[in-house]
Amino acid sequence: xxxxxxxxxxxxxxxxxxxxxxxxxxxxxxxxxxxxxxxxxxxxxxxxxxxxxxxxxxxxxxxxxxxxxxxxxxxxxxxxxxxxxxxxxxxxxxxxxxxxxxxxxxxxxxxxxxxxxxxxxxxxxxxxxxxxxxxxxxxxxxxxxxxxxxxxxxxxxxxxxxxxxxxxxxxxxxxxxxxxxxxxxxxxxxxxxxxxxxxxxxxxxxxxxxxxxxxxxxxxxxxxxxxxxxxxxxxxxxxxxxxxxxxxxxxxxxxxxxxxxxxxxxxxxxxxxxxxxxxxxxxxxxxxx
Ligand SMILES: Cc1cc2nc3c(=O)[nH]c(=O)nc-3n(C[C@H](O)[C@H](O)[C@H](O)COP(=O)(O)O)c2cc1C
Numbered sequence: 001x002x003x004x005x006x007x008x009x010x011x012x013x014x015x016x017x018x019x020x021x022x023x024x025x026x027x028x029x030x031x032x033x034x035x036x037x038x039x040x041x042x043x044x045x046x047x048x049x050x051x052x053x054x055x056x057x058x059x060x061x062x063x064x065x066x067x068x069x070x071x072x073x074x075x076x077x078x079x080x081x082x083x084x085x086x087x088x089x090x091x092x093x094x095x096x097x098x099x100x101x102x103x104x105x106x107x108x109x110x111x112x113x114x115x116x117x118x119x120x121x122x123x124x125x126x127x128x129x130x131x132x133x134x135x136x137x138x139x140x141x142x143x144x145x146x147x148x149x150x151x152x153x154x155x156x157x158x159x160x161x162x163x164x165x166x167x168x169x170x171x172x173x174x175x176x177x178x179x180x181x182x183x184x185x186x187x188x189x190x191x192x193x194x195x196x197x198x199x200x201x202x203x204x205x206x207x208x209x210x211x212x213x214x215x216x217x218x219x220x221x222x223x224x225x226x227x228x229x230x231x232x233x234x235x236x237x238x239x240x241x242x243x244x245x246x247x248x249x250x251x252x253x254x255x256x257x258x259x260x261x262x263x264x265x266x267x268x269x270x271x272x273x274x275x276x277x278x279x280x281x282x283x284x285x286x287x288x289x
Contacts, residue, residue: 004039004280006247007113007148007172007224009088011039014241014280015266018228018251019092019115019152020044024074024083033087036259041087042175042249043080045094045117046104047126050076054122054196059255062184065206066252067199071122080107090115090150096125098133098140106144114147115226116171118162119154119178121200128154128178134162138169150226154178155209163217173224175249176217177210203252204230211243215288218244222285232257234268241280242287 004011019042022029029041053073060067072094080091093104094117101116108114118134120127130137134151141149151166152175153159163174179200184193192198210229218225227245230252231237237248253261273280 004247006040006226007150009040009090009111009113009148011088011247013039013266013270014247015237015262015269016040016042016090016226016247016249017254017262018042018249019117020068020070021251021254024079029083029085032259033085036262038087038262040090041085042090042115043083043092044074045072045092045120046074046077046080047072047094048077048100048104050074050079051123054194057194058196060184060193060199061256062193064204065182065201066203066255067182067184067194067201068179069122069194069196069199071196072117072120072126077104077107080104088112092117092152094120094123094126096130098136101137102140102144105141105147108145108147110147112147113150114141114145115150115152115175116141117152117178119152121154121179121181121198122196128156128181131156131162135165135169138166138171142170148172150175150224152176152178154180155206155213159213160216160220163221167221167223173226174217175226175228176213176245177206177229180206180209202230203256204232206230207236207239211239214240214245215243218285219288231265232261234265234272237265237269238272238283241283242285244285244288246281246284
C-alpha cells in the first residue's frame with residue numbers, strides 16, 4: 001500500500017482520527033488503536049493541569065449535527081507523559097498562554113507532530129479565545145521543539161490571516177476546522193440543553209464549511225493541511241482533499257456510527273482511487289488551484 005506522509009510522519013494512508021473523539025484516559029486509546037489500526041490518532045487536547053468535564057449532558061445530537069461541551073477535559077501533563085499507545089500519535093495541546101503551550105510541547109516525544117488547539121469554543125481563556133495570539137504561541141512552542149507543528153483553527157472570519165501568521169511564526173501546517181459555537185434550547189424547559197449553555201457544533205452540518213475554509217487557506221498558502229469536519233463517507237474525504245487537505249481526520253462519525261465507520265470509509269476511498277486510476281496525492285488541492 002502507498003505510504004503517505006504528514007510533517008515527516010509516515011502514514012499508511014491519509015485517514016486519521018480527529019482530536020477529542022477517543023479519550024486520553026485509561027486504556028480507551030490503546031484499545032481503539034489495537035482493534036481498528038488507524039493510520040494515526042490525534043489525542044484529545046492536553047492542558048498542563050487536569051481539567052474535569054463540564055456538568056452533563058456534554059454531548060448531544062441535534063438534527064444532523066452534534067454539539068459538545070466536554071470542555072477540554074483531560075488528565076493534564078502527567079497523562080501526556082504516561083500515554084502508551086502502539087499507534088502513531090499527533091499530540092493536541094491546549095493552554096491559556098504561550099508559556100503553557102511551550103511547557104507542554106517540551107514533553108511531546110521527539111518526531112511526533114504537535115497540534116496546537118487554538119480553536120475549541122468550550123473553555124473560557126483557551127482555544128478559540130487565544131487564536132489572536134497565534135504568533136506568540138507558535139514562536140514559544142518552536143523554541144521548545146523541532147517536532148512538526150500544526151495549528152488548528154475553527155471557521156473564524158479571519159482564519160486565512162491567522163493561518164498566515166501561524167506559518168510565518170514557524171508552524172509547518174494547519175488543521176482545519178474545529179467545531180463552532182452554538183446553542184440548543186429545550187423549548188419545554190425553556191433553557192439550554194447543554195448545562196454549559198453553549199457547545200461546539202460538529203458533524204455532517206459543518207462539512208461544507210470545512211471544505212470552504214480548507215479551500216481558501218490552501219489556495220493562499222499551499223501548505224500541509226489536515227482537513228476535518230463532517231466526514232461520514234469516502235466522498236466527504238475526497239472533497240476535503242480536492243479542496244487542499246493532504247490528510248483527513250474523522251471525528252463525529254465515529255461517535256455517531258461507531259468505530260468501524262473509519263475502516264469502511266478507508267476501504268471505499270481506496271476503491272475510488274482504483275476506479276479513477278489515480279493516487280491520493282493527485283487529489284490534494286486539485287479543485288482550487
Ligand atoms: C466530543 C468531541 C470532543 C472534541 N474535543 C476536541 C479537543 O479536545 N481538541 C480539539 O482540538 N478538537 C476537539 N474536537 C473537535 C474535533 O476534533 C473536530 O475538529 C470537529 O468535531 C469537527 O470534525 P467532525 O465534524 O468530523 O467531528 C472535539 C469534537 C467532539 C465531537
